[in-house]
Amino acid sequence: MVKQSFAERWDLDPARREALQAVITGVATADRMIAQLEAMKAHFLAAGQAIAVEIMAELDPSSSHALPLRAIAADIATATNAADGTIRSRMNGAAILTTDFPATYAALSEGRISRAHADVIVDAGLRLDDERARARYEQVVLDRAESLTPGRLRPVAHAVAERVEPTSVVERHENARARRCTWVDDLGDGMSEFHAVVESVRAHAIQDRLTQMGLTIRRAARDEARRAYGPVVDDLAVEDGDPVDERTLAQIRADVFADLVLTGHPTAHVSDATGGNALAAIRGSVQITIPAETLVGLGDDAAFLAGHGPVSPDIARRLAADTATWTRLFMDPDTGCLRTVDAYTPTAAQRRFLAARDEHCRFPGCRQPIHRCDLDHSHAHSEGGHTAVCNLSALCRAHHMLKHHGAWGLEHGPGGVMIWTSPTGRRITDRPGPAVRFMAELDATDPDPPPVEVEETAPF
Numbered sequence: 001m002v003k004q005s006f007a008e009r010w011d012l013d014p015a016r017r018e019a020l021q022a023v024i025t026g027v028a029t030a031d032r033m034i035a036q037l038e039a040m041k042a043h044f045l046a047a048g049q050a051i052a053v054e055i056m057a058e059l060d061p062s063s064s065h066a067l068p069l070r071a072i073a074a075d076i077a078t079a080t081n082a083a084d085g086t087i088r089s090r091m092n093g094a095a096i097l098t099t100d101f102p103a104t105y106a107a108l109s110e111g112r113i114s115r116a117h118a119d120v121i122v123d124a125g126l127r128l129d130d131e132r133a134r135a136r137y138e139q140v141v142l143d144r145a146e147s148l149t150p151g152r153l154r155p156v157a158h159a160v161a162e163r164v165e166p167t168s169v170v171e172r173h174e175n176a177r178a179r180r181c182t183w184v185d186d187l188g189d190g191m192s193e194f195h196a197v198v199e200s201v202r203a204h205a206i207q208d209r210l211t212q213m214g215l216t217i218r219r220a221a222r223d224e225a226r227r228a229y230g231p232v233v234d235d236l237a238v239e240d241g242d243p244v245d246e247r248t249l250a251q252i253r254a255d256v257f258a259d260l261v262l263t264g265h266p267t268a269h270v271s272d273a274t275g276g277n278a279l280a281a282i283r284g285s286v287q288i289t290i291p292a293e294t295l296v297g298l299g300d301d302a303a304f305l306a307g308h309g310p311v312s313p314d315i316a317r318r319l320a321a322d323t324a325t326w327t328r329l330f331m332d333p334d335t336g337c338l339r340t341v342d343a344y345t346p347t348a349a350q351r352r353f354l355a356a357r358d359e360h361c362r363f364p365g366c367r368q369p370i371h372r373c374d375l376d377h378s379h380a381h382s383e384g385g386h387t388a389v390c391n392l393s394a395l396c397r398a399h400h401m402l403k404h405h406g407a408w409g410l411e412h413g414p415g416g417v418m419i420w421t422s423p424t425g426r427r428i429t430d431r432p433g434p435a436v437r438f439m440a441e442l443d444a445t446d447p448d449p450p451p452v453e454v455e456e457t458a459p460f
Contacts, residue, residue: 011407012423021424032111038118039109045087045094048072052091097122103138107145116150124157127172133164140443144436149365152433159437162302162310163444170300173312200305201288201315207253208369213266213279214252220270221245287355287369289434290316351375353389357432362418363399364430370394376403378412393418 012020052069059068070084073091077084097118098105104121107113113121121141128134141157148156165172177199185193196203222245247255256279259266266279293299294313303316354375361368373394379385391412395403402408409421416432 017424024424024426031114035108035111035114038115039105042094042097042105042108045076045091046098048076049091049095093122096126100134101125101138103135103142107142113142113145114150117145117153120150120154120157121145124154124161128161128165136444137161137164140440143443144440147429148436151367152365152436155433156437156440158310160440160444163441170312170314173315177312199312199315201311201319204305206257210253210256211249213256213268214249216270216279217252217256217266217268218245218249220268287359288316288319289356290320295320350387350389350392354392354394357389357416357434358394359433360394361396361399362393362430362432363395363402364420364428366396366399368396372396374400376400378410378418389416390414 049069049072052066052072055068056066069088069091073088074084076082076091077087080087097108101118101122104113104118108115108118121138125134125137125141128137137157137160140160141153144156145153180197180199182194182196185195187193198206245252256266256268259268268279270279288303288305288311290303290313291299291301294301294303295317297317300313302310303313305311355370358370358373360366360370361373373396375392376395377385377387378391378393381387385391393410393412393416403410407423411419411421413419413429415435418430420428420430422428
């Protein structure tokens with residue numbers, strides 16, 4: 001008797017496959033309709049702000065105090081059961097979208113992108129004051145937006161904005177860095193939000209260190225509970241004081257953050273092999289790609305924080321100088337795909353190569369960083385698959401399980417392209433993030449781009 005895999009045992013029969021395809025089509029159709037309604041809403045909110053601005057222009061500027069805008073926003077707020085401050089913010093955002101980003105507004109009106117995509121495009125492009133540069137930026141980013149999730153689109157949008165921005169990244173970073181600060185917003189019920197504006201590299205390193213500490217604390221609590229109660233601890237009703245940590249990872253991160261800021265060390269103690277606190281040895285981890293000319297000081301092109309956005313060349317050079325090991329990457333000048341890395345130990349070279357190529361989990365839309373992923377054989381090793389970069393990809397634990405037990409298929413194409421097949425037979429192509437950014441940046445620097453045309457049509 002041939003043993004079936006879990007995925008084969010629950011594979012969809014024709015009737016359920018057809019029903020699920022109808023569900024997927026219905027959800028996609030609803031999303032397009034929601035996007036069109038979001039565009040319609042933006043149209044009316046922008047029109048409301050335009051009326052307010054027109055009235056204020058007719059008044060004595062010294063006595064208007066933006067009262068017409070506040071009054072109109074309050075009128076809309078009472079009709080929609082929203083806070084008037086929220087409506088003022090949405091009116092301003094709608095005016096920016098419809099006026100400064102007409103191509104993005106048109107794509108939203110047609111249901112080709114979601115409001116979340118539009119927000120990413122506007123947020124990354126707000127710094128572009130030149131109208132032609134902004135139009136070029138929109139054209140390039142919108143070409144990618146329809147095939148990327150908002151999370152995957154964000155670093156691409158920042159990379160393209162960086163290319164078309166006439167002001168150097170060094171000057172912009174220094175201006176932005178001068179605005180670093182902290183503040184607190186009270187939330188009520190004895191809770192507050194603590195905010196800090198710092199360099200992106202530091203912010204993501206802080207979050208990564210908190211995550212590593214949180215995971216270490218959770219594992220230690222689980223191991224202690226298993227020692228006390230055995231492997232069925234999750235099924236036991238334990239009493240107060242028993243060694244079980246029921247906090248979520250987000251809660252542990254918040255607690256560790258407060259400990260570190262207030263006392264300089266985490267309150268929790270997780271013993272290492274010597275009896276010391278294992279948490280003290282944890283450091284934040286980030287991945288940065290630095291152009292060779294920037295690294296040696298011959299240029300000032302921005303470095304790139306994997307999965308997020310540009311980094312000042314000065315910060316990138318300082319980090320490189322303090323790093324014990326770093327890897328040269330050789331890229332194809334036509335496609336942006338990585339060719340190889342110059343390392344000697346094969347397994348270490350493969351890990352470094354995949355860290356640079358994949359950056360995060362390769363399931364469509366997932367952005368779990370690669371240092372929290374498994375390196376999976378696309379063609380199973382047990383079935384003759386080779387341990388080579390052309391047969392390896394980063395998958396987070398959840399999507400690794402989904403691949404093996406969720407009736408999803410995966411083909412490994414050239415250049416690190418992953419072609420997924422869903423349980424209903426849909427084929428989704430996932431391309432490596434560095435290659436996607438490279439092609440977007442290449443398009444952004446095209447010396448002779450085609451003209452940008454946006455039809456003046458209402459979204460309804």
